[in-house]
Amino acid sequence: MKGILLVNLGSPDSTSTKDVRKYLDEFLMDERVIDIPYWKRFLLIKGIILNVRPKKSAAAYKKIWWDEGSPLVVISERFAKKVATKVDIPVALAMRYGSMSIENGIKELADQGVDEVLLVPLYPHYAMSSYETVVVKAEQVIAKKHAQMSMDVLPVFYNEKNYIKAMSTNIQNHLNGFEYDHILFSYHGIPERHILKSDTTQSHCKIDGSCCEVASEAHKTCYRHQCFETTKEIVKELDLKEGSYSNSFQSRLLKDPWLKPYTDFELEKFPEEGKKKIAVITPAFVSDCLETLEEIAMEGKEDFLEAGGTDYKHVPCMNDNDDWVDVMVTWINNWNQKIK
Missing domain, CATH: 3.40.50.1400 (Rossmann fold)
Structure with missing residues (x-):
């Protein structure tokens, strides 16, 4: 059975300094985001940045936070729901960082019987700190916990x-x-x-x-x-x-x-x-x-x-507007109709 995993960047669970620190820790310790030797990254992130940046970032998040939660998460959820109503296979949403993990998204699909997934990094352009890290993380999760599952990846779509x-x-x-x-x-x-x-x-x-x-x-x-x-x-x-x-x-x-x-x-x-x-x-x-x-x-x-x-x-970005939803639905249907 086929299924779709949409993946965006992620967000802290709240605007509290504690939650922002936890999110930034995972994000900045990613070797594809700050690509320096682990010991240097550990000292820089744990010893310096996480002692200063979380409070400042929390204040920034408070300025844009919605009643429903993080704008990025809320918008991504709206987009995923719209896409799901227009395709006939399961659609799950995950974030590269934060509590809505890729691991949880893949498990959600596996629990529905999905054994063939299309990974959709919601990044138009290729970068090691965005598109690539999503693909690598998904590959790691599948290899470790869902060896029976195969995965295709939607190519970057910057000029589609x-x-x-x-x-x-x-x-x-x-x-x-x-x-x-x-x-x-x-x-x-x-x-x-x-x-x-x-x-x-x-x-x-x-x-x-x-x-x-x-x-x-x-x-x-x-x-x-x-x-x-x-x-x-x-x-x-x-x-x-x-x-x-x-x-x-x-x-x-x-x-x-x-x-x-x-x-x-x-x-x-x-x-x-x-x-x-x-x-x-x-x-x-x-x-x-x-x-x-x-x-x-x-x-x-x-x-x-x-x-x-x-x-x-x-x-504003395209967010969950219908034209963007229809483009994604077309890509998904094209993949779903392919015979391996």
């Missing part, structure tokens, strides 16, 4: 035609009536070294402004290239004029070089360049979360207005 069309429609609907000088495509950042580590050729990626434009096998696992391609496809779909948009990367951590340009720096300089009315789009996320609702919609707006901007609009 129907997905781009649905996202473009969502953007268009939210920008309707909003006059802007510039559109900023803000993607979640990752350390530059992750790009180099994910380069299957071990030679193509230079992060030099040109390697993303040269055809290569490396692009299959290159987050930077895939982000730029998503922007290009949306630009074509919306017929945006050259110079009316740009890319940036947000949410950097520690002092290592991350992908540039940095979103906060861009927002602060736009007004000086005459870009005083902007819209910000976050195509690395399918669901609104702390990084979109607090970092972009709140902090980003504040930074932009303080720098002299006048009009600021954060375009």
Whole structure:
């Protein structure tokens, strides 16, 4: 019997500092998130970051928390329920980090008789700290506890035609009536070294402004290239004029070089360049979360207005809108109809 496991990032169980610390511990101790030797990671996370960051992050979560709970979890649940009503096989939802674990999601499917699962990492782009860690964790759980179960993985969908069309429609609907000088495509950042580590050729990626434009096998696992391609496809779909948009990367951590340009720096300089009315789009996320609702919609707006901007609009993610649900349902049905 076939089944679907949708997997998103995850969330603390509450906005308490204790719950946030527990969540950050699991998240930041993942070797694909902070990819340094274990002993260094242990000392950094346990000895420094977890003594400082949980309180600050808890305050940020409190700003965006809904009555029903974590926006990311609530939105993901709504999305999963809508998908489940439109397919004829079991659908389960899990999170890479937190109490809604991948282990629990796989067990939920196994308990319903599922022995062939399609894993759906809810990340449009490939990165070792997002898509890859979901796949690896699911493989580990199945090998250890469900050896009879087989697993396929939905490929990254950053440039998939129907997905781009649905996202473009969502953007268009939210920008309707909003006059802007510039559109900023803000993607979640990752350390530059992750790009180099994910380069299957071990030679193509230079992060030099040109390697993303040269055809290569490396692009299959290159987050930077895939982000730029998503922007290009949306630009074509919306017929945006050259110079009316740009890319940036947000949410950097520690002092290592991350992908540039940095979103906060861009927002602060736009007004000086005459870009005083902007819209910000976050195509690395399918669901609104702390990084979109607090970092972009709140902090980003504040930074932009303080720098002299006048009009600021954060375009919500697709969340559980029907176009996005229908795209996912199509992918699931296509997989379900395949005969091995």
